[in-house]
Structures are given as C-alpha cells and as structure tokens.
Amino acid sequence: LAKTTQPISMDSYEGQEVNITCSHNNIATNDYITWYQQFPSQGPRFIIQGYKTKVTNEVASLFIPADRKSSTLSLPRVSLSDTAVYYCLVERYSGGGADGLTFGKGTHLIIQP
Amino acid sequence: DADVTQTPRNRITKTGKRIMLECSQTKGHDRMYWYRQDPGLGLRLIYYSFDVKDINKGEISDGYSVSRQAQAKFSLSLESAIPNQTALYFCATSDAVNSYNEQFFGPGTRLTVL
Numbered sequence: 153l154a155k156t157t158q159p160i161s162m163d164s165y166e167g168q169e170v171n172i173t174c175s176h177n178n179i180a181t182n183d184y185i186t187w188y189q190q191f192p193s194q195g196p197r198f199i200i201q202g203y204k205t206k207v208t209n210e211v212a213s214l215f216i217p218a219d220r221k222s223s224t225l226s227l228p229r230v231s232l233s234d235t236a237v238y239y240c241l242v243e244r245y246s247g248g249g250a251d252g253l254t255f256g257k258g259t260h261l262i263i264q265p
Numbered sequence: 266d267a268d269v270t271q272t273p274r275n276r277i278t279k280t281g282k283r284i285m286l287e288c289s290q291t292k293g294h295d296r297m298y299w300y301r302q303d304p305g306l307g308l309r310l311i312y313y314s315f316d317v318k319d320i321n322k323g324e325i326s327d328g329y330s331v332s333r334q335a336q337a338k339f340s341l342s343l344e345s346a347i348p349n350q351t352a353l354y355f356c357a358t359s360d361a362v363n364s365y366n367e368q369f370f371g372p373g374t375r376l377t378v379l
Contacts, residue, residue, distance in 0.1 A: 195370025255308040
C-alpha cells in the first residue's frame with residue numbers, strides 16, 4: 153500500500169479553517185484515502201473518505217487532486233475541541249471491502265483560543 | 266463506542282506472565298483488528314481477522330497470538346510478557362459489506378509490564 157506522509161504537528165486558532173495535507177505518491181488505482189481523528193486515551197474515529205475530487209460531510213471536507221498523490225483534510229471554523237491527532241490512511245478497495253490497515257504517526261493539531 | 270468493548274481496561278503484570286486481552290463487538294462486523302499504540306508512534310497493526318476462520322499477521326505480530334472464538338470475539342495473547350510490550354492496545358471492527366472500510370475502535374486497554 154502507498155506510504156503516507158503528513159506534518160507531525162500544526163497550530164491554529166478557534167474559528168479558523170485548518171487544512172492538513174497528506175502525501176501518498178505511490179497511491180494505486182484501487183486505493184481510497186481515509187482520515188481518522190483521535191483524542192487522548194481514546195480509539196480513533198472515522199472522519200471522511202474519498203477517492204477523487206472533493207467529498208464533504210457534516211464535519212470536514214476532503215480535497216483530492218486529479219493525480220491523487222496528495223489529499224487535504226479541511227476542518228471549517230475549528231474549536232478547542234478539535235485539538236486531536238489526525239491520521240491519513242490509504243486503503244485498497246477490492247471486492248466487498250478494503251484493506252487499509254496501516255496508520256502513520258498522524259498530525260497533532262493544537263487549537264488555541 | 267459501546268458497540269466495541271475491551272477487557273480489561275487497565276492491566277499491570279510482570280515480565281514472563283501470560284496475559285490475554287479480550288475484545289467483543291455487537292456490531293455484527295466480520296472484520297476485527299488488534300493495534301498497539303506507543304507514544305509518538307501512531308497505531309501499529311498486530312493481527313487482523315476478516316472472518317472467523319481467517320487470521321493474518323500485521324506489522325508487529327512477534328510476541329503475540331490471537332484467537333477468533335466467534336464473529337463477535339477476538340482475543341489477543343501475550344505468551345510471555347516483556348516490558349517493551351507496555352502500550353495502549355486497541356481493538357477495532359469493520360464491515361466487509363459496506364463500500365468502504367470504516368473501522369470502529371474500542372476504548373483501549375492500557376497494559377503495563379513490569
């Protein structure tokens with residue numbers, strides 16, 4: 153599976169839009185991009201998944217350029233409660249499911265008042 | 266998420282002891298996973314199972330074994346615990362039927378090996 157690279161940490165302020173970029177240069181045709189959020193001492197929680205272009209849900213947007221070698225998670229108007237670690241995964245979709253099983257080190261996002 | 270439970274939540278044991286961590290799920294998912302998390306290293310996959318008869322090694326399976334007793338239960342064993350197995354352990358499940366592989370995580374087990 154494609155290896156992912158993301159910044160170790162980022163800082164922002166309440167009310168700002170935060171964009172976290174992940175690079176996955178070796179992504180394959182069948183691979184999907186998934187993002188998880190993790191709070192201290194809790195298990196990760198699914199945020200969003202996409203294959204190409206843009207995906208939006210109630211908490212985030214995911215932007216994927218045409219070459220799919222990177223992706224950007226966008227969090228609109230962050231609050232202090234968005235302070236967490238964010239993981240980018242590349243998952244291979246085949247048959248009835250996907251085989252994305254490797255979490256990287258993630259990006260520690262710190263939101264300040 | 267109460268649909269995925271892990272027992273015990275905390276455990277302190279001594280070097281050389283055998284210990285079992287248990288995971289149960291009520292989500293009806295076929296796929297189950299065990300991860301460990303160490304500070305600054307993210308989550309690393311230990312073992313995973315795509316159905317009751319399927320067991321696969323992950324990135325760091327040495328020193329661990331697993332048992333898939335039923336669709337809803339997936340246990341992780343440390344046959345002879347050592348201090349560098351001190352970590353936070355997470356169980357997760359996913360549904361192979363869905364079009365994407367969203368994993369649902371348990372609350373974690375904090376294991377300390379003295």
